[in-house]
């Protein structure tokens with residue numbers, strides 16, 4: 001940090017300490033024994049009385065006199081020409097030096113331009129005294145006071161913005177919440193301040209042991225410059241096909257697009273019907289609707305929550321072209337029964353395996369049990385451990 005700067009027109013008495021980074025501008029007078037913290041700034045024509053303490057980061061604007069008995073905490077802002085007094089009822093012809101009343105301005109508080117703080121009154125931390133106010137009694141922390149005599153008209157956030165009038169006001173600017181009880185205002189503890197909604201999914205614990213490998217893979221992709229498709233996707237397609245025991249795997253942008261692309265590849269469109277489960281993520285039916293074919297719903301088996309394979313036959317019509325079979329929550333649907341029905345009616349089977357990567361059946365992993373299968377790598381999807 002830079003040593004303090006004192007302008008050559010300023011007068012600094014003996015035994016004064018001024019912290020690093022502080023600046024003392026033109027025509028200031030800093031009296032004997034004064035203590036000024038780091039990074040403070042005294043504007044032009046500021047008087048600092050004997051033994052007065054100013055904290056770190058204090059900003060004093062032009063023409064302010066800080067008399068003996070006044071104590072200024074860290075980060076206080078004193079507006080231009082604001083006034084501190086040190087005797088309650090001064091008389092020019094009566095010496096009242098023994099009657100100095102101490103005055104304290106708490107951390108982070110602001111005193112507006114031309115305001116007067118009558119001695120013996122304390123300004124609480126983060127209080128805001130409006131310009132021209134005359135403070136004749138203590139100002140509570142976070143209090144916003146205006147007028148002569150100064151009255152509290154509201155509360156001020158730590159960030160300086162006026163808080164809404166409420167028992168639990170929340171700063172419209174920075175979001176900090178407060179608790180107001182009578183003449184006391186305090187910041188709400190963090191939990192009350194912003195009740196975190198329960199996250200849909202928290203992958204941190206799952207990712208933690210994989211982090212080094214994930215970072216390495218990320219670096220590999222970034223340094224290759226190939227952000228779309230490329231060698232990584234080819235390798236992934238190859239591995240996926242091998243793992244699932246199928247001849248081809250094709251990377252597309254999402255599980256939803258995989259369903260749509262599958263239906264399009266099978267030539268399904270307006271006038272066609274596609275059977276699917278009444279209970280699934282909406283993409284199972286939504287992708288059918290997007291081809292302008294008609295989704296036809298079949299109820300679920302209450303034991304598995306998957307499509308009731310024995311109920312499929314009853315909804316098949318001459319327009320039925322395919323069945324989309326979701327395997328929900330990692331549990332494969334009854335593919336044996338479905339394969340028989342599909343063969344009997346000449347229907348395509350699309351597995352919606354978005355929630356069942358690596359799920360296995362006696363016939364093999366899901367994904368190789370129908371004509372086409374769709375997967376998703378959306379983070380919270382259920383996956384089966386290897």
Ligand SMILES: *Cc1c(COP(=O)(O)O)cnc(C)c1O
Pocket residue numbers: 254255256257280281283284326327352354355375376377378381
């Ligand atoms: C998530 C999901 C999809 C869609 O996958 P996205 O990658 O999110 O588009 C489709 N079907 C089911 C059953 C799903 O759970």
